[in-house]
Structure formats: C-alpha cells, structure tokens
Amino acid sequence: MWEIIIRMEMQAVLIYICDRMMSRKTYLAVLAFLLLSLPAFACPCEEGKGPEDFVEGANQIFVGTVIGVNTNWISGGMKYTFVVEKTWKRGADSLLVVNTGWDYECGSQFEDGKKYLVYGLKKFSLKTSECMGSKAIEE
Numbered sequence: 001m002w003e004i005i006i007r008m009e010m011q012a013v014l015i016y017i018c019d020r021m022m023s024r025k026t027y028l029a030v031l032a033f034l035l036l037s038l039p040a041f042a043c044p045c046e047e048g049k050g051p052e053d054f055v056e057g058a059n060q061i062f063v064g065t066v067i068g069v070n071t072n073w074i075s076g077g078m079k080y081t082f083v084v085e086k087t088w089k090r091g092a093d094s095l096l097v098v099n100t101g102w103d104y105e106c107g108s109q110f111e112d113g114k115k116y117l118v119y120g121l122k123k124f125s126l127k128t129s130e131c132m133g134s135k136a137i138e139e
Contacts, residue, residue, distance in 0.1 A: 043106035043129075043130045043131060044106075044131075045106070045130060045131035046131070049131075049133065051133070053133075054119045054132060054133030055088075055089070055119070057119065057121070057132060057133075058089060058119035058120055058121055058132060058133075059089060059090055059120075059121055059122055060087075060089055060090045060092065060119075060120045060121070060122050060126060061087065061088040061089045061090075061117070061118065061119050061120070062082070062084050062085075062086060062087040062088070062092055062096065062117075062118055062120075063084075063085045063086045063087075063115065063116070063117050063118075063137060064082030064083055064084045064085055064096065064115070064116065064118060065082060065083050065085070065113065065114065065115045065116075066080050066081070066082055066110045066111060066112050066113060066114055066116065067081050067082065067083050067095075067112070067113075068080065068081030068112070069081075069110070069111075069112050072099055075099065075125075076101065076102060076105075077099060077100050077101040077102050077105065077107050078099070078100050078101075078102070078107060078109070078110075079097055079098070079099050079100075080097070080098045080099075080100070080110045081095060081096070081097050081098075082095065082096045082097075082098060082116070082118065083095060084096050085115075090122070096126060097125070097126065098110075098118060098120055098126050098127070098128055099125050099126065099127045099128075100127065100128055100129060101129060105129075106129050106130040106131060107129055107130070108128050108129055108130055108132070108134050110134075111136075114136055115136070115137045116134055116135065116136055116137060117134060117135055117137055118134045119132045119133045119134050120132070120134075
C-alpha cells in the first residue's frame with residue numbers, strides 16, 4: 001500500500017517539475033508515461049487459492065445483480081448495490097451494499113446490470129476485494 005502512495009507522490013512531483021521545466025511535447029510524453037505506468041502493479045493475492053478458500057475466507061456469499069454504482073466518499077473506494085438472488089453463509093436482505101477499495105487498492109470492480117457471485121466479509125459493513133474471488137456470472 002505504501003509503495004503505491006509513494007509512487008503516486010513521486011509521479012506528482014515529476015509532473016510538477018515537468019510543468020515548470022520542459023517543453024509542451026516533452027511534458028506530454030512524460031505525463032503519458034507516468035499515467036500509463038500507474039496501473040502496472042498486480043494485487044498481492046495468494047496464488048493457488050480455489051473456491052474452497054474463498055468460501056472459508058468469506059462470512060457472506062451471494063449471487064446478485066448490480067443496480068447501483070457510487071463512490072464511497074466516507075471510507076474511500078466504491079459502493080455497489082446488489083439485488084440479491086441467492087445467498088449462502090449468512091442470510092441477506094433482498095438488497096445489499098458492498099464496499100470495495102479503489103482499483104489500486106485491489107478493490108473489486110463491478111459493472112452496473114451484470115450478475116456476480118460475491119464473496120464478502122462483513123464486520124461493520126460488507127466488503128470485498130480482488131483477492132476474495134468474486135466473479136461475474138455469464139447467463
């Protein structure tokens with residue numbers, strides 16, 4: 001996590017320097033390089049995890065369709081509203097809100113209108129991430 005923050009801060013400093021010292025063409029080339037290099041990291045998920053591990057690591061599992069996508073300004077990341085079709089592990093209401101981190105924090109990204117199998121962990125609010133194994137369900 002800290003590596004990402006440091007990398008973003010370094011990029012901001014370089015952009016500032018480029019803005020002050022370089023020609024417009026050079027500035028745009030450096031800016032493009034920096035922006036394209038940001039998502040070039042992989043989430044540090046454990047390799048070799050299978051469905052049994054995802055079930056064990058979650059305390060709420062459900063199949064649902066995304067009906068709302070919002071930014072979670074309070075804790076950061078995204079907030080997705082699902083219409084729940086089926087649940088395992090811990091019953092659920094017909095609507096559930098799932099919180100995720102930003103992409104660079106390995107937050108799961110869900111598309112509005114698509115159906116997903118979601119593995120979540122609920123403490124205060126229901127959360128999931130790329131490492132928890134949630135996936136789209138093709139119909």
